[in-house]
Amino acid sequence: MAFLDYLINGISLGSIYAVIALGYTLVYGIAKMLNFAHGDVIMVGGYVIFTMMSNVGLNSYVSVLIAMAACTVLGITIEKIAYKPLRQSTNLAVLITAIGVSYFLQNIALIIFGEKPVTFKSVIDLPKITLFDGQIVIKSEAIASIIVSVVIVVGLSLFVNKTKSGRAMLAVSEDKDAARLMGINVNRTISLTFAIGSGLAAIAGALLCSSYPVLSNTTGAMPGIKAFVAAVFGGIGSIPGAMVGGLLIGVIEILGRAYISPQLADAIVFAVLIIVLIVRPTGILGKKVNEKV
């Protein structure tokens, strides 16, 4: 029964990684950049929810909605101020800027909220599920994480493949100039991508902090990196890939922690990534990129 317990925990954690990984994958697919500040947007979302619930006294779901709005605005602003001026620059310049934005957000949070972590009150207020006469207890946070991530992946796939804005995102992802010639506003499409990714980061923040209720200015950093690993693992640029990668990383991490070594759990995650990239460089569901000659 312990195995089943670990598996459920792994799937739940993996679902949260999946939601974060979607942000990486969308922005990478469309803007062709690694937004390393993405994890910190999760932390900002967490603090917005915390403030709204604890200091303002709002309902948890309203707080999540406010955090989504705040993170969406934050994401668009980061893109406008930090990344857009570098559209013609080298990838390295953009990457370093993203790391800079990451530290900037962490330090702003440090100034506002201090270095002492706060205890986050779960946004999910539902009973837990007990199976097999109490041998397995599934926390409502775990169920919520799984359901929310599935809904997001399905919704996002439909949005990208079935709507006009989604089709514009696919076109921009493949060929920016050709997309312009179709009448697509490329800058607006990139803004939309950051808006969606950051809105999802707020949801991820709500789920993450509800399951692991300690919130500090570096809360987003490690899950951010692991979700990035998940995105690469699943095939960066692919929406179902983010889901598959997220779930696998979550399960590997929890099982590794339980059966191999709690200290080595993170190392195992990265080791698996290295092996996958050696065997299959485009990730599990990644498309082979046909470089134009």
Added chain:
Amino acid sequence: MSMLEVKDLSVYYGVIQALKGISFSVNEGEVIALIGANGAGKTTTLHTLTGILPARTGSIVFEGTELTKTPAHKIVKMGIAHVPEGRRIFQQLTVLDNLKLGAFTRNDKDGIAEDMEKIYKRFPRLEERKTQIAGTLSGGEQQMLAMGRALMSRPKMVVMDEPSMGLSPILVSEIFDIIESIRKDGTTVLLVEQNAKKALSIADRAYVLETGRITLSGKASDLINDEKVRKAYLGE
């Protein structure tokens, strides 16, 4: 007044001047050919026209509106569609999605459906392959898709960049037949071609570009008999 009026247009790539003050005009209903060797500035001209490249000096006026300050995505809506060099279709999307993207600026559902039918009639192979991923089409089919995609914006004017490039002689003739039929439907065509002979045979007028300058212009039927043109571009 002409539909399109280009005056003293200069374009730079960094410090290199690609267009050195060219002027030309296109009247409604015409097929205009822009011919010249590699690197003469033909593609640069089209890219500047549709807003992909910025102009340094000069003006481009389309139906009374200045285009040099208009972003590319708005120019499509004004009625200019661009069939780019090398087709630039969206390889990973289906044929149908490519055509839908061609109609991106339009919101008239019925009109779009009507034009889709027209394009399927003109290019029956695109209808057969509409659910296929565009990257799996043959070169000729991809060129037809690029043309169909451009027509989906219901343009007043289509600019085409080397539509016959890399195609077999039979397909080249087919492409030029299609260009003629597009003109017959009332769409103005600005055609850039290395296949000068074919281009001059269907064009009304033509301009010859040499290293960023227009060196010759006139009726296509006159140019095709011009001694210099025959030597330099028709290989005679």
